[in-house]
Amino acid sequence: MWAYIFRRLIYNVPVFLGILLFVFAALRVNDPVWMYLGKGATQEQYETKKKEFGLDRSYPVQYFELLGDVVTLNFDQKSWGQEGLTVGELLGSSIKPSLAITVPALFLTSIISICVGLISSFFRGGKVDKTLVILAVLGMSISFLVYIILGQYFGAYKILKETGASPFAISGYEPGIGNWAHYCLLPVMISVIVAMGYDTRFYRAVMVEETTRDYIVTAQAKGASRRKILFVHMLKNAMIPIITRIMITLPFLIAGSILLEMYFTIPGMGRTLITAINDKDFPVIQVFTAMFAALFILSNILTDVLYALVDPRVRLS
Amino acid sequence: MTGTDWFTRIGVAALLVLAGGACGGDETDSSGAKVLSLPMRTDGPKTMDPVRGSTTYDNRACSLVYQPLLQYKYLIRPYELEPLLLEEMPSISDDGRVYTFKLQKGIRFQDDECFPDGKGRELVAADVIYSWKRMADESNSPKSWWLLDGQIEGFDAYREAQNLAVDGGGKFDYKQEVSGLKLLGEHEFQVTLTEPVYTFMWKLAMFQLAVVPREAVDHHGDAFVDHPVGTGPFKLDSWERRKKMVFVRNPTYWDDRYPDESMPGDVEAGFTKAVGTALPIADRVVITMFQQDQPMWLQFDAGKNIQYTQVPAENFEEAFNKRTRELKPEWAARGITAHEVPLLDFIFRGFNMEDSLLGGYTEEKVKLRKAICTALDWEEQNRSFYNSKNIVYDGMIPPDMDGHPASHKVKGQDYGDANIELAKKLLADAGYPGGQGLPALEYYVSRSGNSAEQAEMLKRQLSRLGIEVKVRLVDFSTLIETVNTKKAPFFSFAWSSDYPDAENNLALFYGPNESPGSNHFNYKNAEYDKLYEQCRTMVPSPERTALYEKMRDMVLDDAPYAGSMARRRHYLVQPSLKNFKPTETFYNWVKYLDVDPSARPAASN
Numbered sequence: 001m002w003a004y005i006f007r008r009l010i011y012n013v014p015v016f017l018g019i020l021l022f023v024f025a026a027l028r029v030n031d032p033v034w035m036y037l038g039k040g041a042t043q044e045q046y047e048t049k050k051k052e053f054g055l056d057r058s059y060p061v062q063y064f065e066l067l068g069d070v071v072t073l074n075f076d077q078k079s080w081g082q083e084g085l086t087v088g089e090l091l092g093s094s095i096k097p098s099l100a101i102t103v104p105a106l107f108l109t110s111i112i113s114i115c116v117g118l119i120s121s122f123f124r125g126g127k128v129d130k131t132l133v134i135l136a137v138l139g140m141s142i143s144f145l146v147y148i149i150l151g152q153y154f155g156a157y158k159i160l161k162e163t164g165a166s167p168f169a170i171s172g173y174e175p176g177i178g179n180w181a182h183y184c185l186l187p188v189m190i191s192v193i194v195a196m197g198y199d200t201r202f203y204r205a206v207m208v209e210e211t212t213r214d215y216i217v218t219a220q221a222k223g224a225s226r227r228k229i230l231f232v233h234m235l236k237n238a239m240i241p242i243i244t245r246i247m248i249t250l251p252f253l254i255a256g257s258i259l260l261e262m263y264f265t266i267p268g269m270g271r272t273l274i275t276a277i278n279d280k281d282f283p284v285i286q287v288f289t290a291m292f293a294a295l296f297i298l299s300n301i302l303t304d305v306l307y308a309l310v311d312p313r314v315r316l317s
Numbered sequence: 318m319t320g321t322d323w324f325t326r327i328g329v330a331a332l333l334v335l336a337g338g339a340c341g342g343d344e345t346d347s348s349g350a351k352v353l354s355l356p357m358r359t360d361g362p363k364t365m366d367p368v369r370g371s372t373t374y375d376n377r378a379c380s381l382v383y384q385p386l387l388q389y390k391y392l393i394r395p396y397e398l399e400p401l402l403l404e405e406m407p408s409i410s411d412d413g414r415v416y417t418f419k420l421q422k423g424i425r426f427q428d429d430e431c432f433p434d435g436k437g438r439e440l441v442a443a444d445v446i447y448s449w450k451r452m453a454d455e456s457n458s459p460k461s462w463w464l465l466d467g468q469i470e471g472f473d474a475y476r477e478a479q480n481l482a483v484d485g486g487g488k489f490d491y492k493q494e495v496s497g498l499k500l501l502g503e504h505e506f507q508v509t510l511t512e513p514v515y516t517f518m519w520k521l522a523m524f525q526l527a528v529v530p531r532e533a534v535d536h537h538g539d540a541f542v543d544h545p546v547g548t549g550p551f552k553l554d555s556w557e558r559r560k561k562m563v564f565v566r567n568p569t570y571w572d573d574r575y576p577d578e579s580m581p582g583d584v585e586a587g588f589t590k591a592v593g594t595a596l597p598i599a600d601r602v603v604i605t606m607f608q609q610d611q612p613m614w615l616q617f618d619a620g621k622n623i624q625y626t627q628v629p630a631e632n633f634e635e636a637f638n639k640r641t642r643e644l645k646p647e648w649a650a651r652g653i654t655a656h657e658v659p660l661l662d663f664i665f666r667g668f669n670m671e672d673s674l675l676g677g678y679t680e681e682k683v684k685l686r687k688a689i690c691t692a693l694d695w696e697e698q699n700r701s702f703y704n705s706k707n708i709v710y711d712g713m714i715p716p717d718m719d720g721h722p723a724s725h726k727v728k729g730q731d732y733g734d735a736n737i738e739l740a741k742k743l744l745a746d747a748g749y750p751g752g753q754g755l756p757a758l759e760y761y762v763s764r765s766g767n768s769a770e771q772a773e774m775l776k777r778q779l780s781r782l783g784i785e786v787k788v789r790l791v792d793f794s795t796l797i798e799t800v801n802t803k804k805a806p807f808f809s810f811a812w813s814s815d816y817p818d819a820e821n822n823l824a825l826f827y828g829p830n831e832s833p834g835s836n837h838f839n840y841k842n843a844e845y846d847k848l849y850e851q852c853r854t855m856v857p858s859p860e861r862t863a864l865y866e867k868m869r870d871m872v873l874d875d876a877p878y879a880g881s882m883a884r885r886r887h888y889l890v891q892p893s894l895k896n897f898k899p900t901e902t903f904y905n906w907v908k909y910l911d912v913d914p915s916a917r918p919a920a921s922n
Contacts, residue, residue, distance in 0.1 A: 044455075083366070083369060156615070160621065171615075265606065
């Protein structure tokens with residue numbers, strides 16, 4: 001397996017170099033220094049800044065410097081937007097708040113959606129299935145922003161207003177396990193509700209396909225219980241698409257949720273990225289994009305490895 | 318143990334966790350210290366170095382720690398200046414070029430490790446000159462060099478020479494003398510201006526020109542941007558980027574007192590109760606960042622975490638009666654007070670006076686522009702897009718400034734409401750009866766917010782005269798470029814005054830400032846230019862105000878723009894917050910604020 005992982009990593013080196021080149025070029029189509037300074041800046045200011053930022057050097061030098069920084073995880077470049085902070089400090093301080101929301105949300109969404117998908121597919125065409133499908137479609141049809149605004153209003157503000165108790169913060173974030181439920185649980189619940197619509201529909205479709213397989217009929221003929229058929233036979237055989245779906249979302253865990261973080265004032269990666277874009281904070285955008293590409297490649301490799309672990313028919317050769 | 322017992326245990330545990338978190342959410346101080354909890358509607362300031370700062374948010378944060386030479390009188394409107402770090406207002410030579418400053422003695426920088434034994438030393442005149450020279454040093458990334466550009470004798474040449482030396486591998490020499498900056502003693506210095514311009518005074522109240530100690534800059538190096546050391550009323554205690562800033566009282570702050578000058582109505586509002594009190598009044602200031610309006614609004618309404626809020630546009634009718642703009646009784650019953658703050662805005666539709674169709678100074682051309690001005694209904698625009706919150710006024714001088722017309726109207730030049738009959742007559746006199754023969758007008762407007770809808774309204778309003786408008790919705794940068802290159806015959810623009818002196822707005826019509834300068838109208842009037850040159854050297858006086866009014870009316874006569882409007886912001890204040898008279902012109906007002914720890918913020922029922 002290690003040989004396979006190593007081989008995949010080697011195969012993906014040109015892919016990563018290509019993506020990095022694309023990111024590198026795309027961020028230089030419009031001169032980042034002019035973008036940062038604005039059109040009112042003088043040529044003198046432009047030249048000074050360009051030199052200060054190291055963008056007066058040749059493109060190959062800049063490219064290999066970026067590559068070196070990403071490979072060695074050196075993020076000591078100064079942020080252009082948040083003075084006094086390096087890119088590493090900025091991204092490092094944002095990852096934890098983002099993960100505090102995205103990891104529980106992914107975990108809960110996946111567990112609940114898979115269970116609902118299983119149940120729905122098992123009762124395909126029946127009242128239970130139809131009700132669950134309608135709820136899922138309804139969930140998908142409403143904008144994420146509506147969930148956030150209503151969730152914040154009814155889930156935090158209204159409770160506080162009506163009862164004087166504040167189980168969930170209207171907004172804000174404090175680190176620590178003790179504060180997690182107060183600041184993060186409501187955003188997590190909103191995130192789960194939103195994602196469940198999409199995920200339930202997907203997992204139901206996967207499970208429905210599985211219900212037509214011969215092994216289900218065999219299991220039924222052998223007298224296996226409904227629970228065993230659902231949670232042992234079907235679930236195991238449906239693991240490939242489930243893993244694919246979960247693994248695809250892994251890089252986005254780091255990226256955070258822009259809307260949730262903005263409305264709940266959580267200083268996570270989503271807000272950091274939006275702020276960086278608004279501030280034309282070139283080093284942050286460049287490193288973030290490069291790291292995101294690297295994470296995507298790594299999660300793809302990890303997905304293949306997991307395929308082999310859950311399905312003996314898949315060979316890593 | 319039964320299943321039900323486990324269920325109950327888990328439920329109780331969950332409630333305890335949630336309740337524990339809830340306790341952490343309140344900003345109260347058990348020691349009885351006065352804590353101000355203020356919102357900032359942004360991701361926060363970018364820097365705490367005055368020279369590198371430029372935004373309102375940089376200003377708000379820096380103004381807690383740093384101080385410039387002058388400050389605005391807290392309660393007085395129209396705005397007036399008074400000494401802050403100075404013993405008295407600077408004396409000005411007869412020719413208006415030489416300013417002599419005397420610093421107050423005994424003002425100390427905050428204690429910091431950069432000083433020997435960590436004790437802040439006394440402020441001296443050399444600190445002011447050093448701080449201003451930092452503005453010339455390109456390595457500091459100064460954002461506001463324009464404040465001093467071309468103002469002080471020898472300063473531009475010094476800047477150029479020093480930065481050239483740095484480019485050549487040398488060092489920026491702060492000891493090199495500048496002819497226009499002269500030390501007269503430990504607490505006294507003199508500034509010689511290149512030309513007598515009174516508006517230099519306003520710049521002395523700007524946070525970018527605040528005083529910093531060289532020891533702190535040298536000691537903290539790159540970390541100086543988030544390790545401020547000033548003479549101000551507060552010290553930065555912690556700064557969690559994009560989340561919150563905490564400031565604590567500066568224990569060595571000098572003897573600064575709550576002012577005794579006030580306006581009618583200030584006594585009733587309770588703003589004069591603290592007269593003579595030592596500043597700052599609060600012990601701690603917590604500033605929370607909000608990137609969205611909804612959480613800020615809900616936090617305020619719930620009486621949590623913030624003691625005032627700006628009223629978001631979408632919540633205006635929740636708090637105010639739309640017609641009367643009065644606070645609704647249910648809010649007033651909670652002890653919440655409302656405050657209006659007119660902004661120093663000049664929102665207008667401009668004409669390019671060099672355009673072959675709309676420009677020019679002949680009677681016909683003036684009548685054509687006046688027909689357009691008379692047909693535009695600013696009040697309708699205010700009703701439709703701003704809940705009638707904005708102020709529609711005549712002229713280019715915003716409210717709360719000398720020269721702004723009484724009741725916002727100039728007799729005989731009232732362009733607030735449309736007068737279609739008059740507009741039709743003017744258009745006919747201009748040679749285009751019913752709009753016949755008049756080519757379609759090209760109207761440039763920036764693609765943002767509801768500008769497309771506003772442009773549609775303008776089209777409809779002018780169509781009543783038979784005038785056709787072609788709307789060019791463009792990016793803001795394209796709009797600027799088109800206007801700067803004199804290619805936009807008719808355009809939508811706005812100007813926010815840099816300081817509360819009408820000179821700043823009158824400069825928009827000064828001939829030598831033509832595009833790409835700030836005179837985007839390319840308006841040229843020799844008599845006006847002469848008057849402008851005269852008034853910019855004058856100190857505030859009834860004579861100067863009369864001159865401002867004369868110039869305002871001269872421009873109205875030629876109609877190089879249609880307008881005007883100024884935004885008005887609304888604030889709500891919790892009963893626990895005292896002495897808060899909102900303004901958006903200056904930001905050192907936190908030192909005057911008091912909080913009554915016994916008066917809990919009012920939550921809605």
